[in-house]
Amino acid sequence: MIYHFTVLFSIIILITCQQNEDIVECNNQDLSQYYLDKINPNEQEQFAYKILHGYDRNLTTLAYITASAEFESHLHQNDTSKVSAMEKYYDAYRNCLKTVAIIGRQLKNSIDHPNASLRWLLIRTQAIGDAAQNDTTVKFDMQKLKALIKKIYRDKFSWNNTEIAIDEVQEIMGGLKSPDDLLSLWKATYDAPAPMRHHYSALIALQNQQAKQNRTSATFHKYT
Incomplete structure (x- = not known):
């Protein structure tokens, strides 16, 4: 990359x-x-x-x-x-x-x-x-959202009386044999980062807003 x-x-x-x-x-x-x-x-x-x-x-x-x-x-x-x-x-x-x-x-x-x-x-x-x-205000809001996303990613969540992190899920899932356990882990993994998806949506909206402001500013100056 x-x-x-x-x-x-x-x-x-x-x-x-x-x-x-x-x-x-x-x-x-x-x-x-x-x-x-x-x-x-x-x-x-x-x-x-x-x-x-x-x-x-x-x-x-x-x-x-x-x-x-x-x-x-x-x-x-x-x-x-x-x-x-x-x-x-x-x-x-x-x-x-x-x-x-x-x-x-x-x-x-x-x-x-x-x-x-x-x-x-x-x-x-x-x-x-x-x-x-x-555009320091938008930049600050973006940094705040990124910090929240990082915190959610790093925080552990409970599953089957165990505290695990999101990046541990794949390894644990590979060792499970019970369909019930797989379904339970899948559901917990889906629910845990739910706030992250909300923050990502807000982050994308801010990025789109900034892009729109750039285009509007450029168009305005073009005709002045």
Whole structure:
């Protein structure tokens, strides 16, 4: 999974990325006014398009893989090294988004060209970066829901006068021979994480709300 993330970040054109153990870090590219003034407006346009088109092309894939990795991280709650690496990777991913947003803002201020598609890419990049940086309320609510999900996953529940955890169920189930015991364990395992399913629904709703805000913000700026 980490390998696929690394490949995707590597193909975001002209964003300087370096590999540090299993974490990808994206560094801000120096786009000084002096550098931009040295190239003509057409070259500036092509330069901006190469950066932002690469980002736009991979945006959907990056979002999908991030969501998948978020779900996968909950399956390794007892492996602290994996959870720690995953959390660091998410921070690096958010920093990469911010880096691209900063580049978008710099280019937007430097390029005055009536190219609708290029302008849309710049605005979309800026809107996504602003949301990642400024929407602290939604971010806090998401963190709170994730913490609740982790707690439910780690808590033990009672079955057959025994305290077991969710990740122990598969091993126990493999050793059962009585259909009644299997049914009883299945029911207990279904009931125990019921609040987790509720929190997941709330988390998905927040993520959809944030995506809608991004689209609305981008559309608003497009017509202003």
